[in-house]
Amino acid sequence: MGRDIENFGVMNFFQTQNKLFFSKKDDAGVLDLEGEQSFVPFLFNRWLSFYGKDTVNFTNETLNKFHSLFESKQEMYKLYYYLIPRLKFKRIQYIKKKKKVVNEETDNLALIASNNQISVRELQQYLNDLT
Secondary structure (H helix, E strand, O other): OOOOHHHOOOOOHHHHHHHHHHOOOOOOOOOOHHHHHHOOHHHHHHHHHHHOHHHHHHHHHHHHHHHHHOOOHHHHHHHHHHHOOOOOOOOOOOOOOOOOOOOHHHHHHHHHHHHOOOOHHHHHHHHHHHO
8 A cells, every 4th residue: 555655646735745744755856736736835834733732833933934935835845844854643633613503583683684784783782772
């Protein structure tokens, strides 16, 4: 099962991530056109922030602060490759967005507000002024 990343036609985010952080070789090489498209520094910074407590500070103090010094994705890619040590693979837990609980009162306020062509917040202000 030990496929090499270069055997794939198009590198996606996870293949690029694997090459940058988990399966480092001696040389970073260069990104081809598909690799440049899949290399989005924002996504890698976000992933590093979720990876561990120590990588949050590292990401904020180095990668986020000095990203404007690099003119191309190739340079940024090499920075990530050579600056970040090889990491142990682990699954990260994203913080999931909590769904709002919609109650009947909120629905009624929204209906009244739309009928009177005002916002729900404005309607709530009118109701607070009346009480």
